[in-house]
Amino acid sequence: MADRTVAEHLAQVLAAARPLPPVVVPLGEAAGLVAATDVASRVDLPGFDNSAMDGYAVRAADIAAATAQAPVRLPVIADIAAGDAPSRPVGPGEAARIMTGAMVPAGADTIVKVEDTDAGMPFVSVLVATSLGASIRRRGEDLPEGGPVVAAGTVLTPRHVGLLAAAGHAEVAVRPRPKVAVVSTGAELVAPGNPLAPGQIHDSNSHLLAAAVDAAGGHTAYRGSIGDHPDEVRDLLDRLAADVDVVITSGGVSMGVHDVVKAVLRERGEVGFVTVAMQPGKPQGFGRLGERGVPFFGLPGNPVSAFVSFEVFVRPLLRRLMGLEPAGAPTTRMRLAAPLRSPAGRLQIARATVDRTPDGGWVATPVAGQGSHFVADLAAADALLLVPAEVTHLQPGDEVDSILL
Numbered sequence: 001m002a003d004r005t006v007a008e009h010l011a012q013v014l015a016a017a018r019p020l021p022p023v024v025v026p027l028g029e030a031a032g033l034v035a036a037t038d039v040a041s042r043v044d045l046p047g048f049d050n051s052a053m054d055g056y057a058v059r060a061a062d063i064a065a066a067t068a069q070a071p072v073r074l075p076v077i078a079d080i081a082a083g084d085a086p087s088r089p090v091g092p093g094e095a096a097r098i099m100t101g102a103m104v105p106a107g108a109d110t111i112v113k114v115e116d117t118d119a120g121m122p123f124v125s126v127l128v129a130t131s132l133g134a135s136i137r138r139r140g141e142d143l144p145e146g147g148p149v150v151a152a153g154t155v156l157t158p159r160h161v162g163l164l165a166a167a168g169h170a171e172v173a174v175r176p177r178p179k180v181a182v183v184s185t186g187a188e189l190v191a192p193g194n195p196l197a198p199g200q201i202h203d204s205n206s207h208l209l210a211a212a213v214d215a216a217g218g219h220t221a222y223r224g225s226i227g228d229h230p231d232e233v234r235d236l237l238d239r240l241a242a243d244v245d246v247v248i249t250s251g252g253v254s255m256g257v258h259d260v261v262k263a264v265l266r267e268r269g270e271v272g273f274v275t276v277a278m279q280p281g282k283p284q285g286f287g288r289l290g291e292r293g294v295p296f297f298g299l300p301g302n303p304v305s306a307f308v309s310f311e312v313f314v315r316p317l318l319r320r321l322m323g324l325e326p327a328g329a330p331t332t333r334m335r336l337a338a339p340l341r342s343p344a345g346r347l348q349i350a351r352a353t354v355d356r357t358p359d360g361g362w363v364a365t366p367v368a369g370q371g372s373h374f375v376a377d378l379a380a381a382d383a384l385l386l387v388p389a390e391v392t393h394l395q396p397g398d399e400v401d402s403i404l405l
Contacts, residue, residue: 003277005389006312006347013286013313016295017320020245022173027165030156032217033174034323039149042168044140049104052135056095056117056124057108060132071118071125079121080105095124104136111135143167153323175323178245181222182209183236185251185261186301189225204375205250205306209299212310218246218318228252228260237264241290245321248314251301253285261285261298271296277389278347280305280372281312302372308349311384311403331386331401334362340394342387351381352402364402381405 022036051057058074066072078096080086086105090096095112096105104111109132116128143149149167150160156174164172189203190196203225210220221244226236233252240247252261253273262285265271271287282305285298295317299309316326334354342348352364364385369377384403387394394400 003275003282003346006276006278009274009276009284009286010313010316013295013297013317014320014326016286016288016293017317017326019323020175020178020321023176024171024173025176026171027161027169030164030172030174031158031161033156033177035150035152035154035156035160036173036175036323037152039164039167039169039172041143041145041147041149044145045143045166046137046139046141048139050137051098051100051102051104051111052137053111053113054100055098055111055113055115055135056126057090057098057104058095058110058112058126058130059090059092059108060110060130060134062093063110063112063126064129066126066129068127071127073123073125076120076122076124078105095126097121097124109133109136155324175321177217177219178318178321179221179243180210180213180218180246180248180318181240181244182206182213182220182224183222183240183247183249184225184301185228185233185249186225187227189227191225204303205301208303208307209248209250209310212307212314213248213318216315216318217322230260230264233260233264237289237296241292241294241296244294246295246297246314246317247289248297248299248310249285250299250306253283253298253300265296265298271298273298277345278308278312278349279343280349281309282346284309284313286313300372303375304351304372304378307378308384312349329403331403332362332383333399334364334383334385334402336385336394336396336398336400337363337365338396340366340385340387342392342394344392345389347389348385348387350385350387351378352383352385353380354382354402354404362402364400 063072074095077094080098080102082099082101089107090105110130112126112130118125184203184206188200190200192202206223210223213220249261252259262273271285273285275282276284283300287296289296299306320326351367355363367377386401
C-alpha cells in the first residue's frame with residue numbers, strides 16, 4: 001500500500017475532532033482559553049462622567065478670562081475623591097476639588113488641572129482658561145452597555161480578562177483545555193533519575209510530549225510509561241479512554257515483533273496504522289478509543305519522530321478541540337546556510353539552528369544530527385525546515401518554509 005500524504009493523514013485526524021463542550025470558569029482561570037460565546041458589556045465604560053486629572057471641577061464660562069496675571073478666584077464647595085458620590089452640584093462661580101477617576105458633580109462641565117491653579121482651599125485661584133469639557137471622561141465613551149467585549153473564538157489574553165471584569169463579568173464560557181493522557185511504551189523504559197540496567201533507557205518521550213501538550217494549550221491529565229505486556233496495555237488504554245479527551249502513546253507502532261500497542265489496538269479494530277510520506281515520523285497510528293470515541297495517536301518511539309509527529313498532527317487536533325482553527329504552527333521563509341539532502345517522495349522535516357540577517361530575514365543551518373534519535377540536536381534546534389517531497393537537494397541560499405520552535 002502506498003504511503004499516505006501528510007495532508008491525507010491530517011484530514012483523517014481532523015475529521016475526528018469537534019470543539020469540546022463549553023464550560024463556565026471564573027476569570028482567574030480564563031487566560032489562554034477560547035471564548036465559547038459572544039460576550040456583551042453589562043455596564044457603560046466608564047459608568048459615569050469622571051475626571052481624567054487631579055484638579056478642580058468648574059464651569060468653563062466662569063474661568064474663560066483666567067490668566068496668570070488675572071486669576072479667577074472661586075470658593076471650593078466640595079472635595080471629591082474617587083469612589084465618592086458628589087453631595088451637591090457645582091453652581092455658577094463655584095469649584096469642587098476632584099481626584100482622578102472621581103465622579104464629576106452636576107453643574108460642572110470642565111476640569112482644571114491642579115497645575116493650572118494655586119491648589120488652594122477653601123478658595124482656589126485658576127490661572128489658565130480651560131476649554132469646555134476638558135479632562136472629563138464621558139460615560140460609555142470606551143464601551144457602552146451591551147457593546148461587544150469578546151467574540152466567540154477569541155483566545156483570552158490578560159487584556160481580555162481585564163475588560164471582562166470591567167464589563168461586569170465574574171466568569172466566562174470557554175472551551176476547556178483538552179485533557180490528554182501521554183504514555184510511553186516499552187519494557188526498556190526507566191523513569192528519569194533511576195539507575196539504568198544494561199539495555200535500559202530513561203523515558204524521555206512522555207516528558208517531551210506532556211510538555212508539548214501543555215505548551216499547545218492542553219492539559220496533561222496523565223503521564224507515564226508501560227511495558228510490553230498486552231493485558232496491561234489494554235487495561236490502561238481502556239481506563240484512560242474513559243477519563244480524558246485525547247490519548248497519545250509513543251512507541252510500539254512500527255513493524256517489530258514487540259510492538260504491542262499496534263497489536264492490541266489492531267485486534268479490536270479501533271485504530272488504523274499507516275505509513276505517511278514524511279521523515280521523520282513515517283509510521284503513524286490514529287483512531288478512536290472506547291465508547292466515547294476518544295481520539296488516539298500512536299506516535300513513533302524515536303524522540304524526534306514523536307516530537308515532529310506531535311507538531312504535524314496532534315497540535316492541530318488540540319487546537320480544534322479548543323475551538324480554534326486547526327492550523328499548524330505558522331511558517332517563515334528561511335535561507336539555507338548549508339546544503340541539505342532530502343529523500344525523494346517524502347516531506348522531510350529537518351531540524352536547524354537559525355540566525356537573523358541585517359535586513360530582518362532568517363538564515364537556517366541544519367543541525368549535524370538529523371537522525372530520529374538525536375535528542376541533543378533536537379533540543380539545540382530553533383526551527384523545523386519543511387522540505388517538499390519533490391525536492392531532493394537544497395543549496396546554500398535556497399529558501400525553504402520553516403516553523404520556528
